Amino acid sequence: MIHYLQEPLLLENRGVTIRNRFMKSAMSEGMASRSNTPAEDLIRLYKRWSEGGAGLIVSGNVMVTRDALGEPGNVVLEDSGSMDAFRRWAKAGKKEGNEFWMQINHPGKQVVRGLVKEGQAPSAVPFPAGFQKFFAPSRALTKAGIEEIIYRFKRTAALAKEAGFTGVQIHAAHGYLISQFLSPRHNIREDEWGGSIENRSRFLKEIYRAVRAEVGEDYPIGVKINSADFMKDGFTEEESLYVIRTLEDLGVDLVEISGGTYEKAVMTGKQSEKSKREAYFLEYADTLKNQTSLPVAVTGGFRTKKGMIEAVRSGSADMIGLARPLAVDPDIPQKILREEMDDITIPSIKTGIPPVDKAGMMEVMWYSQQLHRMGRGKATKPCFSPKLSMLLALWKNGTGVFQKRRA
Ligand SMILES: Cc1cc2nc3c(=O)[nH]c(=O)nc-3n(C[C@H](O)[C@H](O)[C@H](O)COP(=O)(O)O)c2cc1C
Incomplete structure (x- = not known):
């Protein structure tokens, strides 16, 4: 049965083949140099992960502008100033012939007090009191500000391609800026960027279109998106299904399913309802797969070879996303693929x-x-x-x- 995980996955729109079904999901490393470029330790880390056997490695979130850092040690790619370090990072992360995609992100209002003065958000909706001491206050973006950030995503993607990353993943999950636009709790705009889900998803769609126009037709673009925010008045499952169907029509190559926001951290299983299966978002993925033929990666909670094989065999997931396990043992993908490991203990x-x-x-x-x-x-x-x-x-x-x- 291991062949389900060994089988390559063809991203049909681009003619790109991922050599097996393991994806190393994004983990923010906080390992950039003082000037927010990839430091030697970060480059070494990705060389190690490349040796671990995953077909697709996704970097931790790279910020599209220095003006909006989510946390200290974030990598920023906004101009061609330090391309040499990015080239070396890309080379290390795809050393063993795997795909290496850069996750590109803007934190919006999830910015730490003290690190930046003010966050930017679709609307100036404050966080609940308990979170206000952590996050800087935020202001609503102007229309020109929105266009500027779309440009930033496009520019970062172009530079990632130039540096040698084999794809990009747009981070639209976990309560960051794109996820804030998707959520009616955070986006109460009355213009074309807010209101209906068509309007709330416009920011993501425009970012995708801008990035696609820049990187061309043979370059993979993935999107990480929430199955839901799991919050009152948040982004719902029905809305998530709608947005992903739209992304399929636009030509997105792979969606990664996660869930939750900083206020409700279900992505790491902390505050989630007990799922009947080992991975947190598989029930949602089943519903999604009935509505789309877009390749789907599911991340969060996978811990057994049996559970992973079953997810791919049953068609719930095309790729198995792993994050925390690979922070403890970077060789898990190849150990499982060689049938040397059944269960992950973390x-x-x-x-x-x-x-x-x-x-x-x-x-x-x-x-x-x-x-x-x-x-x-x-x-x-x-x-x-x-x-x-x-x-x-x-x-x-x-x-x-x-x-x-x-x-
Ligand atoms: C230290 C750490 C940093 C993370 N940073 C990111 C990130 O930059 N971008 C992202 O999309 N998810 C991030 N995540 C979430 C993971 O990608 C993943 O969705 C989550 O850990 C659940 O998967 P797991 O059960 O395999 O760990 C992070 C998780 C951890 C533990």
Whole structure:
């Protein structure tokens, strides 16, 4: 049955073949240099992941403008100033013949206080009180501001292609700017960018069109999108299905399904309803696959070879997205493909301090520390104590660390 995961996937619109069904999903590394370019450790990390056997590797989110950093250590690609470092990053990440796509993102209003003065959003809808101490206040974008950001996505995609990335993934999930436009909770505009779902999805569609016009017809473009926001007045499953059908008509090559936002972090399984299956968004993916023939990657919660094979065999997913497991063991794809591994065991990241564990920040920091180890050429440390991890993060960054990391 392993052949279901070994089989290459053809992205028909572009004639590009991904050599197996494993996708390393985006994980924000926080490993850029001071000038927000790829540092040596980041390049080393992706060489390691390329050796791990996934057919498709997606980078952590790369910001399309320096004016809007989601967190410290973000990579930014906005001009041709540091192309040499980006070229070396692209080369390392596709070393073993896999695809290596850059995830391109704008955080919108999910920007940390202190890092930027003001966020930009479809509308000036404040976060709930509990989140306001973490995030900078935001203002509504003007129409010219919206056009400028569409241009930024297009420019970053063109530079990614020039650097040697074999595709790009537009980040439209997890409560960042595009996801804010999709959500009626965050987008209360009354012009052509707000209101109906046709209008709320215009920003994503225009970004796709602009990027496609720039990169040409033979270059893959993926989109990561929420199955739903799981919030009152948020982006719903029906709306998500509608948007993906539209993306298929536009010619998008692969959608990756996730869910949730910073306010409701279901993407890492923290606050999700218990799914009947091991991966969080498979039920939604089944519904989606009945309505589209667009290739679909599902990410979140996959932990057994059996569950992965079943997802591809049954047609629920074309690709299996893995994030946290590959921060602990970068070789999981090839171990499974060679039938040397059945189940992935990843540690439970709990400090025993309820507010810290509940916020979910500890988990992101712990995984991030594993990425840093790999970047320094060290082995990962799955037994690393979450309490020690917390102390290390506090020592390095102070208490602000709890405000600064997100999925
Ligand atoms: C440290 C960390 C950083 C992440 N950064 C990103 C990111 O930059 N972009 C993104 O789309 N998802 C990001 N995610 C979410 C993952 O891509 C994935 O959707 C989530 O972890 C669930 O998959 P898993 O159960 O295989 O870990 C991040 C997750 C973690 C743990």
